[in-house]
Amino acid sequence: MQPSLARRMTSRSLWRQKSLIPSLTRSTTNQNYICNDCLRKSRRIGARYLHQGVTSTPSIDSRTPLTAIPPAVNFTSTEKHDDALLRSIFDSPDAYKSFFKTPKPRTGLFQNRFLTTPKGFIVFANSCLKKARRVVDRVSRASSQEDHVRIIKDLDRLSDLLCRVLDLSDFIRNTHPDPNFVSAADKAFQSVYEYMNILNTTTDLYTSLKAAMFNPVVVEHWDEVSRSVGRTLLADFEKSGINLPDNSKRRFVSLSNDISRLGRDFVNAASTANPYITFTRDKLNGMQPWTINSLSRITNSGIVYLPVRGPVAHHALQTVKDEEVRYKIWKEQQTAPKEQITLLENLLKKRAELARLVGRESHSAVTLADKMARSPEAVTTFLHSMLSHTRPLANKEVSAITSQKAKLHNLTNPTVYAFEKDYYLHQVIEQQKNVLGDPDISAYFSLGTVMQGLSRLFTRLYGIRLVPRETAPGEIWNDDVRRLDVISDTEGHIAVVYCDLFQREGKNPNPAHFTVRCSRAIEEEEIIEERLEEGEGDGMATARNKDGVLYQLPTIALICDFSTPAGSSTPLLGFNEVTTLFHEMGHAIHSIVGRTRFHEVAGTRCPTDFAEFPSILMEHFARSPEVLSLFARHYRTDAPLPQELLQKRVKIGKLMENSETYQQVLLALLDQELHSPQALEKSFDSTQIYRNLDRSYGLFPHRDGEEGGSWQGYFTHLFGYGGLYYSYMLDKAIADKVWKEVFVKDPVSRDAGERYKQEVLRWGGSRDPWKCIGRLLKREDLVEDAEGRMEEVGRWGAEVAAA
Ligand SMILES: [Zn+2]
CATH class of the missing domain: 1.10.1370.40 (Neurolysin; domain 3)
Known part of the structure; x- marks a missing residue:
């Protein structure tokens, strides 16, 4: 069963990951990041991206620029000391060593006194479980008005007791270099997780909460935040199927287990399907030789095993001169094995079935009900608004790519096919970098x-x-x-x-x-x-x-x-x-x-x-x-960063960003369609849906006779996001607008900062995000649950890009 308490727990670890898509300009923009709790579950397919960090000493531009703005920060003496210390402890290991003045007594991880040894994790988990059981007992037996009034506080404490073990041990099992700590943290996690699953199959907590929520005298005692927490908890319980009749509840549990298994299999199998494609070395002319040598497997007879996915393959698509080689790699990336498509479609069907079981039309409808978007229709409206406003900007970038092909082969108005976009795009970007001078400002x-x-x-x-x-x-x-x-x-x-x-x-x-x-x-x-x-x-x-x-x-x-x-x-x-x-x-x-x-x-x-x-x-x-x-x-010199260098660097970061955004919007539309009621139709075919979208909206056509691929089989975010892939684009559009309206005039203004803090940050999740944004932008029309607001945000996205 989907544990309601656990579901909320996972919303706090925000991973930021490069997306795994064969996107138009992946290697060139910095906006191909998606950050989400679920990404932890979807392991990355490819190898680590080509390393671009700075290890060598960069050249020093010793000219003191005239346009640099002098820093203006006034500190008290303590603040000044802390400020200087901050720089030195991160920049110099020696300075960090001398920072430790007085020896301190030994403690546990995060100063948690239980966590001095791996064994402490179990003691910590048991201590929290003991307290949790006491709270569960009290809530289950709640009968008086007083009991009911305090129920929100009690359930919040219960959730905290479980999460303080789950969050901490989940972090440690992901991060600690010592395997003993990792394994102990994993055990602590499992024991609390199991307890939470039991809680979610018993109805006592739900019954007590419901009794309190439907008693006006009790609700009268609660402030706005308590009421909103109550509503959230109740909705979470109901989403877990707690109020279903027994046979449906059993079905709910079995479907949930299937979904989690299928999802895991879908993600894992995507990373192992057809890992390599072979070529003789001479076919890869154009690629940097060191990349071939260091990142591919090569046999004695000179056969190169080129990884199908990841940075090496991407580099090959950008640089290999032989058109047919590029086509082969691209085609391989586009075609998911049949079994992978079956896994995906089974996952989507089970999700749709589960949604029907709880009385909703589709998986998207279940997921979106408590989000800003509220409904799949609103998401589609937003995405189409983004599409139509971004398309003209993306087209401009496409014509730059087309001109490059024309120039290189002396053609008039050629077509750039999907498989060759990376190749010409790479050239356009390299040329623009040459013009701008791609400064290293590290x-x-x-x-x-x-x-x-x-x-x-x-x-x-x-x-x-x-x-x-x-x-x-x-x-x-x-x-x-x-x-x-x-x-x-x-x-x-x-x-x-x-x-x-x-x-x-x-x-x-x-x-x-x-x-x-x-x-x-x-x-x-x-x-x-x-x-x-x-x-x-x-x-x-x-x-x-x-x-x-x-x-x-x-x-x-x-x-x-x-x-x-x-x-x-x-x-x-x-x-x-x-x-x-x-x-x-x-x-x-x-x-x-x-x-x-x-x-x-x-x-x-x-x-x-x-x-x-x-x-x-x-x-x-x-x-x-x-x-x-x-x-x-x-x-070294303490010279301020020259404005010109910064402007160039920012400009390079923005090259071809509109076509990237456009491509991301298409993927979000795909995510919506696959999680729509269509999944329950007999004729449901994820490959057709993918191809139809590509044909209707894609920026680049396929070669004649080419039907398009089945790349959706590699789109592992479909599991982690499940109807929420649009989130990053929605938030980007809002952030762009807020920057423009609130901060751009004076980005270090205390007044602007205070307004943002008061209207948005300080509320955490206790206030409707639309109210936060509406009040911040002084736009009451956004606060009301009006139809047009998602479309409006879609306009913002393109408005800023065009500026
Ligand atoms: Zn993030």
């Missing part, structure tokens, strides 16, 4: 300076800053992890952020934000209960707010995959890496500022199609000259 972005920049930006916008903290022995899982405390001017200590930013063997390369533990107000009676039982809490960070209420502080982990600098050299970030760090910090700031009383709606626990908005907005800050002038300085 010398202005040492990791320490970028962290300083983030802290200075947050100080300007929200009055909060990042302060380095010494860790105790046992607190972190790898030596290069750094702890930052988040300090607010008005509220003191408000969050803890652990930064694990460098590559290591076995570490997942996808950048991610984890909320290891959410914000929540701790009741006085809980404190007493804990004291009686254990003498103290688990040791993780807590603090009283201005009103004297004790809160557990959001505890966040940021994961990146930056290349480890050699020896004691300064870690320098490429511009894309700077953008990635800003993006992940955008999630973090949502968790940090969205400090709600209820764990259930804290920070990023908002509807999935709203979760990427704060992080995409941060990417705008990363490209803003005013923001960069706060910190971007040469790591």
